[in-house]
Amino acid sequence: MNIADDSGRSPVPSTVRKAWPHSDFVQDLAELQRVGPLTHCNSNSVGAALMANVLLAVGASPAMIAAREEVVEFAALASGVLINLASVTEDRADNLLLSAEAAQRAGTPWVFDPVAIGVLKFRTRLAHELLRFKPAVIKGNASEILALAGLDGHAKGVDATVPSVDALASALELARQSGAVIVITGAVDFVTDGRQIIEIPGGHPVMARVTGTGCALGALIAAFLGVSPTPLRAASAAAAVFAVAGEQAGSETTGPGSFVVRFLDLLSQLGGVQAG
Amino acid sequence: MNIADDSGRSPVPSTVRKAWPHSDFVQDLAELQRVGPLTHCNSNSVGAALMANVLLAVGASPAMIAAREEVVEFAALASGVLINLASVTEDRADNLLLSAEAAQRAGTPWVFDPVAIGVLKFRTRLAHELLRFKPAVIKGNASEILALAGLDGHAKGVDATVPSVDALASALELARQSGAVIVITGAVDFVTDGRQIIEIPGGHPVMARVTGTGCALGALIAAFLGVSPTPLRAASAAAAVFAVAGEQAGSETTGPGSFVVRFLDLLSQLGGVQAG
Amino acid sequence: MNIADDSGRSPVPSTVRKAWPHSDFVQDLAELQRVGPLTHCNSNSVGAALMANVLLAVGASPAMIAAREEVVEFAALASGVLINLASVTEDRADNLLLSAEAAQRAGTPWVFDPVAIGVLKFRTRLAHELLRFKPAVIKGNASEILALAGLDGHAKGVDATVPSVDALASALELARQSGAVIVITGAVDFVTDGRQIIEIPGGHPVMARVTGTGCALGALIAAFLGVSPTPLRAASAAAAVFAVAGEQAGSETTGPGSFVVRFLDLLSQLGGVQAG
Numbered sequence: 023m024n025i026a027d028d029s030g031r032s033p034v035p036s037t038v039r040k041a042w043p044h045s046d047f048v049q050d051l052a053e054l055q056r057v058g059p060l061t062h063c064n065s066n067s068v069g070a071a072l073m074a075n076v077l078l079a080v081g082a083s084p085a086m087i088a089a090r091e092e093v094v095e096f097a098a099l100a101s102g103v104l105i106n107l108a109s110v111t112e113d114r115a116d117n118l119l120l121s122a123e124a125a126q127r128a129g130t131p132w133v134f135d136p137v138a139i140g141v142l143k144f145r146t147r148l149a150h151e152l153l154r155f156k157p158a159v160i161k162g163n164a165s166e167i168l169a170l171a172g173l174d175g176h177a178k179g180v181d182a183t184v185p186s187v188d189a190l191a192s193a194l195e196l197a198r199q200s201g202a203v204i205v206i207t208g209a210v211d212f213v214t215d216g217r218q219i220i221e222i223p224g225g226h227p228v229m230a231r232v233t234g235t236g237c238a239l240g241a242l243i244a245a246f247l248g249v250s251p252t253p254l255r256a257a258s259a260a261a262a263v264f265a266v267a268g269e270q271a272g273s274e275t276t277g278p279g280s281f282v283v284r285f286l287d288l289l290s291q292l293g294g295v296q297a298g
Numbered sequence: 299m300n301i302a303d304d305s306g307r308s309p310v311p312s313t314v315r316k317a318w319p320h321s322d323f324v325q326d327l328a329e330l331q332r333v334g335p336l337t338h339c340n341s342n343s344v345g346a347a348l349m350a351n352v353l354l355a356v357g358a359s360p361a362m363i364a365a366r367e368e369v370v371e372f373a374a375l376a377s378g379v380l381i382n383l384a385s386v387t388e389d390r391a392d393n394l395l396l397s398a399e400a401a402q403r404a405g406t407p408w409v410f411d412p413v414a415i416g417v418l419k420f421r422t423r424l425a426h427e428l429l430r431f432k433p434a435v436i437k438g439n440a441s442e443i444l445a446l447a448g449l450d451g452h453a454k455g456v457d458a459t460v461p462s463v464d465a466l467a468s469a470l471e472l473a474r475q476s477g478a479v480i481v482i483t484g485a486v487d488f489v490t491d492g493r494q495i496i497e498i499p500g501g502h503p504v505m506a507r508v509t510g511t512g513c514a515l516g517a518l519i520a521a522f523l524g525v526s527p528t529p530l531r532a533a534s535a536a537a538a539v540f541a542v543a544g545e546q547a548g549s550e551t552t553g554p555g556s557f558v559v560r561f562l563d564l565l566s567q568l569g570g571v572q573a574g
Numbered sequence: 575m576n577i578a579d580d581s582g583r584s585p586v587p588s589t590v591r592k593a594w595p596h597s598d599f600v601q602d603l604a605e606l607q608r609v610g611p612l613t614h615c616n617s618n619s620v621g622a623a624l625m626a627n628v629l630l631a632v633g634a635s636p637a638m639i640a641a642r643e644e645v646v647e648f649a650a651l652a653s654g655v656l657i658n659l660a661s662v663t664e665d666r667a668d669n670l671l672l673s674a675e676a677a678q679r680a681g682t683p684w685v686f687d688p689v690a691i692g693v694l695k696f697r698t699r700l701a702h703e704l705l706r707f708k709p710a711v712i713k714g715n716a717s718e719i720l721a722l723a724g725l726d727g728h729a730k731g732v733d734a735t736v737p738s739v740d741a742l743a744s745a746l747e748l749a750r751q752s753g754a755v756i757v758i759t760g761a762v763d764f765v766t767d768g769r770q771i772i773e774i775p776g777g778h779p780v781m782a783r784v785t786g787t788g789c790a791l792g793a794l795i796a797a798f799l800g801v802s803p804t805p806l807r808a809a810s811a812a813a814a815v816f817a818v819a820g821e822q823a824g825s826e827t828t829g830p831g832s833f834v835v836r837f838l839d840l841l842s843q844l845g846g847v848q849a850g
Contacts, residue, residue, distance in 0.1 A: 068346045068362045070620045074785035079830050084785070086620045088661040091696045099693070109364045113389075113665075141375070144367045231566060233350035233360070277563025278355050287829025290783060344622045344638045385640040389665075417651070420643045507842060509626035509636070553839025554631050 039219045042258045050250045050259040051293050055081040059248030062087060062100035063241050064121050067108035067137070069234015072282070076238040079289035080263065082245035093117050097124035101248025102256075103132035104241050105152060107145050115148050122155035131158035131247040131256075134202070135240035140169025153200060158253040160196065161205040161240050164189035171196050186212055190219070203253040205243070207236060211261045215254045222258065224265025226272025228281045239264050263292065315495045318534040326526045326535040327569050331357040335524030338363055338376040339517050340397050343384035343413070345510015348558070352514040355565035356539065358521035369393050373400035377524025378532075379408035380517050381428060383421050391424050398431035407434035407523040407532075410478070411516035416445025429476060434529040436472065437481040437516050440465035447472050462488055466495070479529040481519070483512060487537045491530045498534065500541025502548025504557045515540050539568065591771045594810045602802045602811040603845050607633040611800030614639060614652035615793050616673050619660035619689070621786015624834070628790040631841035632815065634797035645669050649676035653800025654808075655684035656793050657704060659697050667700050674707035683710035683799040683808075686754070687792035692721025705752060710805040712748070713757040713792050716741035723748050738764055742771070755805040757795070759788060763813045767806045774810065776817025778824025780833045791816050815844065 060083045063073055070086060077084040087096045097103055103125045105118050125132040134157035136149045149170060162170065164184045171192035186208025193204040197216035206212045211222040229235045239260060246256035271285040336359045339349055346362060353360040363372045373379055379401045381394050401408040410433035412425045425446060438446065439458035447468035462484025469480040473492035482488045487498040505511045515536060522532035547561040612635045615625055622638060629636040639648045649655055655677045657670050677684040686709035688701045701722060714722065716736045723744035738760025745756040749768030758764045763774040781787045791812060798808035823837040 066364065068350050071347060071623060071785055074620050075783075075830060078783045078785060085690070086661045087694070088618065088663045089667070089694075089696050090664060092694045095694055095696075109362045111364045112366060115365070138361070142363070142365075142368045142371055144365050144371075228566075231351075231354045233347055233354060275563075277566040278351060279559035279562030279566075283559055283831035283835055286831030287827075290780075290829040290831075342640065344626050347623060385638045387640045388642060391641070414637070418639070418641075418644045418647055420641050420647075504842075507627075507630045509623055509630060551839075553842040554627060555835035555838030555842075559835055 038217065039221060042213075042220045042222060042262060046255055047259055047262050048293065050246060050255055051080075051263070053249040054246060054259075055293060057249050058083045059101040059245050060085060060099065061102045061104065061241065061245040061248065062096050062121075063104045063106065063244070064093065064118055065104065065106035065108060065237060065241075066110060066114055067106055067234055067237045069108070069237045072232075072234040073238045073241040075286055076289060077241055077245055079286045080242060080245070080292065082242070082248075084241065084245075088117070090117055090120060093121045094124045097121055097130055098128035100130055102244035102246070103130055104135065104244040105132060105157070106135040106137060106237055106240055107139065107149065108135075108137040108237055110145060110148065118148070119151060119155075122152050122157070126155040131253060133157060133159045133161060133240050133244040133247065135161050135237060136166050136170055137162075137237070139166055140174070157200070157202045158247055159203045159205060159243050159257045160200065161207065161236075161243060161257070163207050163236065167193050167196065167204060167206050186210055190214075194219075203257050205257045205261060207239065207261075211265065213254065213257045213261060218254065220254070220258050222261045222265050224262075225268040226281070228272050228275075228278055229264075229268050231278040232282055235264075235268075263289070267292065314493065315497060318489075318496045318498060318538060322531055323535055323538050324569065326522060326531055327356075327539070329525040330522060330535075331569060333525050334359045335377040335521050336361060336375065337378045337380065337517065337521040337524065338372050338397075339380045339382065339520070340369065340394055341380065341382035341384060341513060341517075342386060342390055343382055343510055343513045345384070345513045348508075348510040349514045349517040351562055352565060353517055353521055355562045356518060356521070356568065358518070358524075360517065360521075364393070366393055366396060369397045370400045373397055373406055374404035376406055378520035378522070379406055380411065380520040381408060381433070382411040382413060382513055382516055383415065383425065384411075384413040384513055386421060386424065394424070395427060395431075398428050398433070402431040407529060409433060409435045409437060409516050409520040409523065411437050411513060412442050412446055413438075413513070415442055416450070433476070433478045434523055435479045435481060435519050435533045436476065437483065437512075437519060437533070439483050439512065443469050443472065443480060443482050458484065462486055466490075470495075479533050481533050481537060483515065483537075487541065489530065489533045489537060494530065496530070496534050498537045498541050500538075501544040502557070504548050504551075504554055505544050507554040508558055511540075511544075539565070543568065590769065591773060594765075594772045594774060594814060598807055599811055599814050600845065602798060602807055603632075603815070605801040606798060607845060609801050610635045611653040611797050612637060612651065613654045613656070613793065613797040613800065614648050614673075615656045615658065615796070616645065616670055617656065617658035617660060617789060617793075618662060618666055619658055619786055619789045621660070621789045624784075624786040625790045625793040627838055628841060629793055629797055631838045632794065632797070632844065634794070634800075636793065640669070642669055642672060645673045646676040649673055649682055650680035652682055654796035654798070655682055656687065656796040657684060657709070658687040658689060658789055658792055659691065659701065660687075660689040660789055662697060662700065670700070671703060671707075674704050674709070678707040683805060685709060685711045685713060685792050685796040685799065687713050687789060688718050688722055689714075689789070691718055709752070709754045710799055711755045711757060711795050711809045712752065713759065713788075713795060713809070715759050715788065719745050719748065719756060719758050738762055742766075746771070755809050757809045757813060759791065759813075763817065765806065765809045765813060770806065772806070772810050774813045774817050776814075777820040778833070780824050780827075780830055781816075781820050783830040784834055787816075787820075815841070819844065
């Protein structure tokens, strides 16, 4: 896919667009499978079980800690942390702030998944508070990235209503301002650190019919943060895993029920490493 | 199935019993798939993921909001709301009351699923408080409907111990008193607004072996409330979807694990609309 | 498997090691399927849905009660209770203590699953408080059992890093001190009351790649406590169910996604009883 518009002008002329090197993918995946990075998922998401199962299938070691005291302690033990806003409560919001602060203090890189911000005022405020603790990666659909950049993302509940490319200019700006790598999910995923833009096509439309797939991608980015040399590589590796396994699983199955089963099986077989 | 007893006398002589028109089903399902109604599920249910996956498979747009402030705000954004008592906590109970009140104020129709009431005093009290906010539909098994009508439903945990037809007289009375459409689930489902009784046979016994199927039906009724012309039609459409897809999935599979997979696949293929 | 070391000396010379009689297994399973024991699972585990689905598949009746008042009331209604520390919060910790106390007072046997203790100080303290209420069974991996016995279990998040046999001496000591039956899970499971040691081989490595399988075993032990003549038999029956169905499901499938599907189907077919 070429993100330049029909006139041939690119909307983001000062950046370099490219496909992500396959050799980086192979190397980071092998490292993840060797290390089994301890990944703390702060999430109340209805898809938390899928999140844990995706990490286990690929070869990471998920932890879903929820007590206030433990959340702080665990930010230093984990090699990557996820902060996910799905189904957040007022109580849980305090935990997320404590976790993000503790991760920053401990030098543990963390992923921010601002689920459904823009739709609701409470979590939009919370999202901006969390940004102070400097996430390594921010992952969202186009509506969420636009909302985080202060624009109207036209979200419908948790779903984006605009294609990922429409948030690209905002993502570049957000990357430069925040220092985080930005991932915009969609039919094509974009990953950018504000200078490079990596395009990752793949996946399958049925993934939008399975609750928690987006949340699970956030968790997998946090797992790769524990092994990849840079946040840009971590985010790209996770997105590539989802693109490749999602596309294959989608093409081999006939609906969202059988898709998840096949997706998890394929994740456990990536790189020739069989589950168990 | 004929609900009249052997003597030929009907237990509910003043009402009309009938099958639900297939054309209504086709029309309401097509409308749901066209609109993708935003449906807010207030639930702590262990089956919340199934709930979301059922809505996504059929073509609705689920949201599982949990922060107090957001619950109130979202009742006006959604086209249908579910209030489900499974695994309710004291804290969560306040949210449910706020959500029901906000839904009533905003004119958003809501479904009440009084899971396991009758067994436990706390949620029996809560259920009666919630009724003040006028649900459009109340869905329960025979034990729950009997308990809500003030009778002993002989529940065993979350499971009914009596057939759905045994709660029919109570359901009619409850419908007239509350103004809500009542759904009694069981081997045969009954849907009534206090005048008409619609019988919906189908489904499969294995559905009782999968956690959250009843909760997911409540969520699907809330989704249909956003598109069907009446609550009676919304409740009937959702029950018919479960009856048809459940019966087919049950007949094609050999246990609860493979049942869920096939059920979700079939839901995504209803009416010829393929997932994605 | 022989737990004696190479020199021929057994590490636990005063105990009797044996396989568990198959006839006990058949008898206890048939009783569970006949009674459908009401089993209260106190858990915030990300695997709570799997927990409920495993109980339903085998034929028990799970309840996941979470309100403080209800937790106390339900401890007397249930025939077995599970206390599981996964994803515990400060609020939830109070509930667990109340539930354990109420179970002890009501004479309802309970299972303690000290998930990830040793790693985090908060839950290590909580675990020792809970032990005062005399669980009938304590189930953990080697790291958790070692930590509960006051040793360093070298846990990595929720995963054990040592084989189950390494915790056997500690388990015997813990059984004698606490009066509980101890289950150490691993490639071989050990069940002991401090005098007998029952070895249960089986299962499949892929089970470590599915979130909540360990938690579900704890729930199944609680279900068997409602029907088996002794805690030793309850724990052994549950472990044997997992060993047999897990081994078969693992050998018939190609990854964690298809494993769970087949595992639940097989659980519903145990002893010739088909789901539904």
